[in-house]
Amino acid sequence: SIQENIIKASHLINMDDIVREGYPTLREVAENVTLPLSDEDIRLGEKMMEFLRNSQDPVLSEKMGLRGGVGLAANQLGILKKVIAVLVPNDPEVDEDGNEIAPTEAYKMQEIMYNARIISESVQEAALEGGEGCLSVDRDVPGFVVRHARVTVEYVDKNSEKKKIRLKGFESMCVQHEIDHTNGIMFYDHINPEQPWAVKDGMLVIQ
């Protein structure tokens, strides 16, 4: 099966494993994974997180021909399981002479989320300033991807522990993009077709 191949110790997820627009699983709703998590599902999450790390490494991403990613959903691997990985780096700090210094914490968010679902959401909306892209979409689709500014997400972590977190800002956008994938929703479904860059009343624009 696809998952058996992907979780092989020697396999590194690369762009050939990521399905593109038109592939059925991008428009299907994934199943919750069974609890307690199976070894296979834990390994799947770890492989997805490894892909994100590699995609953010200047040397490895170039070597492996990876597009940069801060999130990934199992639907994008052709696997209809509610498994997502999110890896949001901290911005490097800059010293008084303007030299970059590595942040104390490398990542602002690093989480493999099983069966993630939004249990509450702000009325206020938000969008990333430059719009969004998707590793499964080989074209630019310009426009504000209008999402909830803040969400409360319930999920199970890799230790099979139930978690509930509140998210805002960039992480909120990222997790919503991934949860959308597990429900067959693509980022451009949230772009206003008539006025893609319209700023709706009260909408936050996130840098």
Ligand SMILES: Cc1nc(NNC(=O)[C@H](CC2CCCC2)CN(O)CO)c(F)c(N2CCN3CCOC[C@@H]3C2)n1
């Ligand atoms: C914003 C951004 N989107 C990138 N790509 N798109 C993705 O991640 C898609 C998911 C994101 C699209 C918008 C919200 C979630 C993947 N999606 O399809 C999964 O469903 C980036 F790669 C990226 N960064 C900033 C941080 N940088 C650190 C160093 O390495 C390069 C990396 C580039 N920021």
Ligand code: NI
């Ligand atoms: Ni995507």
